[in-house]
Amino acid sequence: MARHRLAPYAAVAPAAVLLLAAFGLPLAQVFVLAFSRATRGGDPVGFDGITNFLRLFADPLFPRVIIQTGIWSVGIIVPATILSIAVALALNERFPGRSVARAIVFAPWAVSFVFVSIIWRLILDRYFGHFNELLSLLVGAPVTTAWLAEPTTAMISVIWVGVTLTIPFTTIVLLAGLQAVPGELLEAASLDGAGSVARFRYVTLPLIQPVLAVATLVNLLYIFNSFPIIWTMTGGGPANATDTFATYLYKIAFTDLDFGKAAALSVLGFGLLILISVAYMRRTAKDVF
Amino acid sequence: MTRGSKHLRRWSTWSALVLAFVVAGCTGGTAPPSDGGTGDVTVQFNILGYSPNTPKLYQKAIDDFEAANPGIKVVLSNGSWDSAHEKILSWINTGDSPDITVLGPKWLPELIDLDGLQPFDSYLSAGFTDNFSPSLMEPLTVDGKIYSIPEALSTRMMYYRTDLFEAAGITSPPKTWAEFVTALKAAQTPPDVYGIAIQGAGDESVWNYTYFMLGAGGYFTNEAGDWAINQPANVEALQYEVDLVSKDKVSPPDPTAVDQDTVQALFTSGKAATYFGPPWTLPSIDAAIKDKVAIAPYPTKDGSPAPLYIQDSFVLFKNAKHPAEATKFLEFWSQDKYQVEFNTVESLIPVTTSAGADPAFADNASLQAFVAAIPDARSYPLKIGWETVNVELRNAIQAALLGQKTPQQALDDAQAAIDAKAP
Numbered sequence: 001m002a003r004h005r006l007a008p009y010a011a012v013a014p015a016a017v018l019l020l021a022a023f024g025l026p027l028a029q030v031f032v033l034a035f036s037r038a039t040r041g042g043d044p045v046g047f048d049g050i051t052n053f054l055r056l057f058a059d060p061l062f063p064r065v066i067i068q069t070g071i072w073s074v075g076i077i078v079p080a081t082i083l084s085i086a087v088a089l090a091l092n093e094r095f096p097g098r099s100v101a102r103a104i105v106f107a108p109w110a111v112s113f114v115f116v117s118i119i120w121r122l123i124l125d126r127y128f129g130h131f132n133e134l135l136s137l138l139v140g141a142p143v144t145t146a147w148l149a150e151p152t153t154a155m156i157s158v159i160w161v162g163v164t165l166t167i168p169f170t171t172i173v174l175l176a177g178l179q180a181v182p183g184e185l186l187e188a189a190s191l192d193g194a195g196s197v198a199r200f201r202y203v204t205l206p207l208i209q210p211v212l213a214v215a216t217l218v219n220l221l222y223i224f225n226s227f228p229i230i231w232t233m234t235g236g237g238p239a240n241a242t243d244t245f246a247t248y249l250y251k252i253a254f255t256d257l258d259f260g261k262a263a264a265l266s267v268l269g270f271g272l273l274i275l276i277s278v279a280y281m282r283r284t285a286k287d288v289f
Numbered sequence: 290m291t292r293g294s295k296h297l298r299r300w301s302t303w304s305a306l307v308l309a310f311v312v313a314g315c316t317g318g319t320a321p322p323s324d325g326g327t328g329d330v331t332v333q334f335n336i337l338g339y340s341p342n343t344p345k346l347y348q349k350a351i352d353d354f355e356a357a358n359p360g361i362k363v364v365l366s367n368g369s370w371d372s373a374h375e376k377i378l379s380w381i382n383t384g385d386s387p388d389i390t391v392l393g394p395k396w397l398p399e400l401i402d403l404d405g406l407q408p409f410d411s412y413l414s415a416g417f418t419d420n421f422s423p424s425l426m427e428p429l430t431v432d433g434k435i436y437s438i439p440e441a442l443s444t445r446m447m448y449y450r451t452d453l454f455e456a457a458g459i460t461s462p463p464k465t466w467a468e469f470v471t472a473l474k475a476a477q478t479p480p481d482v483y484g485i486a487i488q489g490a491g492d493e494s495v496w497n498y499t500y501f502m503l504g505a506g507g508y509f510t511n512e513a514g515d516w517a518i519n520q521p522a523n524v525e526a527l528q529y530e531v532d533l534v535s536k537d538k539v540s541p542p543d544p545t546a547v548d549q550d551t552v553q554a555l556f557t558s559g560k561a562a563t564y565f566g567p568p569w570t571l572p573s574i575d576a577a578i579k580d581k582v583a584i585a586p587y588p589t590k591d592g593s594p595a596p597l598y599i600q601d602s603f604v605l606f607k608n609a610k611h612p613a614e615a616t617k618f619l620e621f622w623s624q625d626k627y628q629v630e631f632n633t634v635e636s637l638i639p640v641t642t643s644a645g646a647d648p649a650f651a652d653n654a655s656l657q658a659f660v661a662a663i664p665d666a667r668s669y670p671l672k673i674g675w676e677t678v679n680v681e682l683r684n685a686i687q688a689a690l691l692g693q694k695t696p697q698q699a700l701d702d703a704q705a706a707i708d709a710k711a712p
Contacts, residue, residue: 040712126543149545150543237490
């Protein structure tokens with residue numbers, strides 16, 4: 001009997017060991033580093049209490065970065081989720097060329113984020129970008145907006161690219177959820193006189209709710225920590241206007257060589273994400289998790 | 290600073306790994322391949338290209354070197370200046386580095402402090418450094434040891450459109466700031482043609498500001514050698530730069546959108562009458578508008594030239610596997626044959642005295658204008674913490690150009706941040 005009870009542990013052991021080695025160990029080291037004095041080479045040299053955290057809180061940029069990370073995350077997740085639901089609903093219908101349409105929707109996801117971001121940086125260039133050219137044609141007057149060079153438009157631009165790169169994953173997940181919605185239920189609702197809006201609101205949405213919850217949480221974790229889009233398009237500029245958690249962390253570590261402060265920020269971000277995740281799971285999706 | 294034990298070394302590797310994870314897949318490491326066990330020595334040589342031609346020029350020398358030195362292979366890697374600082378740091382942190390890399394000497398003090406480099410002295414042939422001007426070698430020599438060898442050299446000058454200046458009745462290039470504004474106002478017809486395009490995007494914001502900083506008699510540090518970003522001359526310089534955009538309106542209104550490529554394109558297409566820049570843009574500018582362009586020192590507050598020079602150089606990593614062979618190739622590369630071609634193609638000032646005397650440069654009037662600036666020129670400071678200063682200063686310049694802060698406020702904030710982050 002004992003053999004049987006141990007069997008599951010033996011089965012997960014290899015994966016558990018790998019996970020611990022790949023994530024657990026480094027994670028523990030970051031926690032230690034966060035409470036240590038660190039050399040400019042990144043080695044901990046003695047316990048230092050919460051000094052790293054205090055220095056982080058004293059950085060005038062810190063509150064700004066947290067707010068901007070919130071704007072960046074919510075700014076992407078809300079529109080991307082709404083658009084993904086619409087796209088998934090459309091792709092769930094049968095129509096000629098559906099497989100081509102699906103491929104087109106998923107394609108951006110398959111391309112490197114850095115590459116996509118470089119292309120967008122060129123498109124949005126104030127002087128030589130095609131976006132201003134296109135707008136000029138539409139408006140009939142020269143448009144000279146410096147999209148990536150003004151604080152507000154720069155944030156809107158990186159969020160826009162974030163949205164386009166978040167839609168494919170979210171759509172795939174939601175499409176899988178939609179395909180699990182039984183046709184009979186929708187048919188029954190129709191017979192009861194429900195229009196398409198009512199069918200979506202009272203039948204489809206509750207049924208894809210678990211999938212939606214998972215997709216949103218995964219997106220949140222990913223976008224909060226996302227680095228390549230902003231780094232490639234604006235480098236966090238102009239004047240820190242698009243610095244978020246990840247670019248700020250990178251600069252503290254690799255520009256300032258302040259690995260203790262960077263580790264403290266990592267620990268804070270880690271804790272914050274866990275808090276948000278647990279709160280979200282409790283509130284929105286008790287049944288799912 | 291003493292380096293930690295092997296145990297601690299592993300610490301930093303792990304921490305760097307986690308940071309890399311948290312930062313969500315930023316840069317892929319490109320660990321150089323190791324020797325194939327053939328008995329041959331493989332030198333890992335990293336450069337930071339100036340143009341698509343740079344690796345080709347080096348490869349040519351490598352082919353000759355390998356033919357002349359059987360048993361030594363040189364593997365060339367070509368990095369980007371944008372990510373060079375981070376990459377060099379990660380090489381030092383992981384202990385897995387090439388033998389030699391190109392870098393900006395402004396990082397030299399920091400890398401020596403991190404104990405990541407070793408001096409060249411014991412590997413260099415006697416008399417090798419005699420072919421470099423002492424003024425180039427001096428900043429690369431620390432505590433009497435040669436930590437770096439010059440690779441490339443340039444100064445910054447003002448290019449100006451003679452056609453636009455002549456049409457405006459300007460016969461000689463402006464020397465003082467006041468003359469400059471007057472000349473630009475006369476030469477420009479905005480919004481089609483501006484007097485200048487202030488560069489406020491990315492790293493260019495700091496390069497561009499440095500011309501005004503030196504022109505006002507300011508500098509990054511004070512006489513004691515401490516960072517002094519908010520000294521009065523620097524504030525005055527930033528005010529002048531901001532005024533060119535918002536008060537005098539001789540620059541397009543969105544300087545934070547203007548980088549090196551943009552400004553070059555605006556200048557060659559006749560949309561900007563002047564441009565402060567390096568010699569390596571000479572070939573493309575000459576190709577487009579050779580008879581409409583002239584070169585002069587960029588204007589300064591009182592009219593006396595205050596040029597900037599920038600030197601790039603080679604360093605030898607402490608963890609170099611084949612320091613002697615790598616240095617041997619470096620000496621091979623420094624021969625006139627390769628130096629003349631490299632500097633001709635890249636349009637740079639030769640770092641070796643013998644190559645500089647070659648007619649290809651001695652008779653090149655445009656390039657000589659850049660060479661003439663060297664005796665008076667200053668470089669970026671060689672001081673620990675340069676990258677922090679660079680980033681804080683960039684943010685301060687952009688905040689001032691965007692009108693978010695006054696120049697005084699912006700530079701005060703930058704100074705406070707630099708002081709708070711001082712190691």
